[in-house]
Amino acid sequence: MKKLSTTLIAVVIAFLLGMAAFWGFSRDRSPELSTEEQSTILLQQVRKVMKLVTVEGDIAEIFDSKQTKTYTLYLPLPTPIAFVKEAAVEVSGKVLVGYDLEEVRLDIDEESRTLRISNLPEPEVLAIDHQVKFKHVKESWWNVFSSDDYSKLNERAKARLHDKALESHLVEEARQQGNGLIETIELLAKASGFTVEVEGREKERIVEGEN
Structure with a gap:
């Protein structure tokens, strides 16, 4: 019996020592974190572009978005209950x-030493690099913001910057810069013995003279 007790005590001590060693090993080693990332690059379309940026401007705006979803409960009379979600959005960008x-068409007449420029476009917004911050978001139990809602708010924010740019002085400044570029081309052509004819330029000068 005494030998059995000694053996049992030895087994218990060995078990406790093993647990202590395992606990110390676990504490000394930090857990290993495994992170997996997958990236898919989609090349949808590649094309050559010819765009001339003449003016850039920084625009910022804060706007509110509010959407109400109404349910009708019969208690027993029809009772409308409204659930509102709203957000204050700050958008800024270049x-x-x-x-x-x-x-644009460029035609060169070597015989008459004339450079003809036609199909000149009007200035437009070529690109918008914008950032969106959601300053305040409030949701209801039955009316919450989804990922699609945030995407639409982002698109709406970019569209508002586009509209603000058209309402600002940027377009007129771009037009003036474009006219200055045409004048530079005329000077360079003249130095080479060429005359520049710009489609619509003579008509504009006549209108300006009448005013």
Whole structure:
């Protein structure tokens, strides 16, 4: 019996020592974290572009978005209950304004030493690099913001910057810069013995003279 007790005590001590060693080993080693990332690159379309940026401007705005979803409960009379979700959105970005030159035509007449420029476009917003911050978001139990809602708010924010740019002085400044570029081309052509004819320029000068 005494020998059995000694053996049992030895087994218990060995078990406790093993647990202590395992506990110390676990504490000394930090857990290993495994992170997996997958990236898919989609090349949808590659094309050559000819765009001339003449003006860039920084625009910022804060706007509110509110959507109400109404349910009718019969208690027993029809009782409308409204659930509202709203957000205050701050959007800021850099707007590039200039000309899309893909349709511009340049015709050179060597005999008359004339360079003819036609199909000149009007200045437009070429690109917008924007950032969106959600300053305040409030949701209801039955009306919450989804990922699609955030995507639409992002698109709406970019569209508002586009509209603000068209309402600002950026387009007129881009037009003036474009006219200055044409004058530079005229000077360079003149130095080479060429005359520049710009489609619509003579008509504009006549209108300006009448005013």
